[in-house]
Amino acid sequence: MKFLYILLALLGGMMAGIQAPINGSLGKKIGSVEGAFTSFFIGTLFLTFFVLFFGKGQIAHLFQVPKWNLLGGLLGALFVTFVILCVPNVGVALTIFAAIVGQMVISIIIDHFGLFGVEKIPMNASRLLGLGLMLAALFFIYRGSVSS
Structure with a gap:
């Protein structure tokens, strides 16, 4: 069962990789903050439909959560806004990988x-080594992205 969740996370990461250039292009055409707003508005419409037809009726508990x-x-909106700002300036690969390293x-x-x-x-040492390798990879992806 864990494998299914890993596949879902992989798919989610792929969606974020596709979303970045789409939102970056939108932001260049209508403005970065406006692009982030539009992206979240479309997402809100989709989720409203999803909650109405597939939700479990627990939305009322919203007022009881910490x-x-x-x-x-808020953090999601900032993330999307930052990605929209970064993609046109440093490219999709560097933006997404830097975001992944930050997430790690x-x-x-x-x-x-x-x-x-x-x-x-x-x-532990394995996690620290993995993070160190990701930081090294970020450096090389950055170097490979800089114009010669």
Whole structure:
């Protein structure tokens, strides 16, 4: 069953990779913040339909969750805005890989300390080496992206 979730995460990552140049192009045509707004508006329309027809009726519990649980939307909006700003300036590959490295850095910190209620997974040599290799890869992708 874990394999299915890994495939879903892989598919989600591929969607983010496709979303970046689409949103970058949109942002160049209508403005970065306007592009982010449009992207989230279309997403909101889709999710509204999805909740109405496939939701489990738990939306009323929204007012009972800790307020920090509501930051995900803000963080998602900032992420999309940052990607829209970066893609036209540094390219899709460098933008997405830098974002992934950023996600890995914060994810390892979150795991290590068990932040936000997740299970603690301590830092170890394998995780540190993997992160170091990703940082090295980011450097080489950056170098390969710089005009000669």
